């Protein structure tokens with residue numbers, strides 16, 4: 001298949017089934033941002049180094065700059081705009097409450113990556129789980145606090161730690 005060839009895909013994005021014809025070389029992040037207008041997913045490096053483009057594919061975090069749109073045919077994609085995801089909503093609230101963001105560019109990817117961590121993850125586990133997500137602003141401490149508090153909220157252990 002040449003890069004200019006077109007591929008027909010049917011993908012469920014944030015609960016909505018979408019049928020599209022896309023150039024074979026289209027990446028998932030371009031499909032989301034340019035074709036579907038879901039600009040919450042960010043592009044930092046474009047080469048799999050920063051984590052800003054993280055989305056959930058069939059429930060698992062992937063770097064959408066490294067995934068072709070053709071590869072998501074028949075699959076489920078969830079982005080930061082997916083308000084059906086209660087864990088993501090809790091994380092968003094916790095990031096705001098804990099000041100876990102400054103410019104916010106890394107935040108969508110950070111939250112989607114964090115949404116797959118165990119809710120009772122300790123700080124070391126949170127840092128290890130987010131090792132592929134780079135933040136240039138915060139120094140990470142408040143991000144870790146936000147993720148920890150969001151997990152405690154879910155498990156009913158309060159939000160003070």
Ligand code: FES
Pocket residue numbers: 042043044045046047048049050051052053054063064065066
């Ligand atoms: S934009 Fe995908 S990892 Fe940086």
Ligand code: FES
Pocket residue numbers: 100101102103104105106107134135136137138
């Ligand atoms: S808040 Fe600016 S890059 Fe993380």
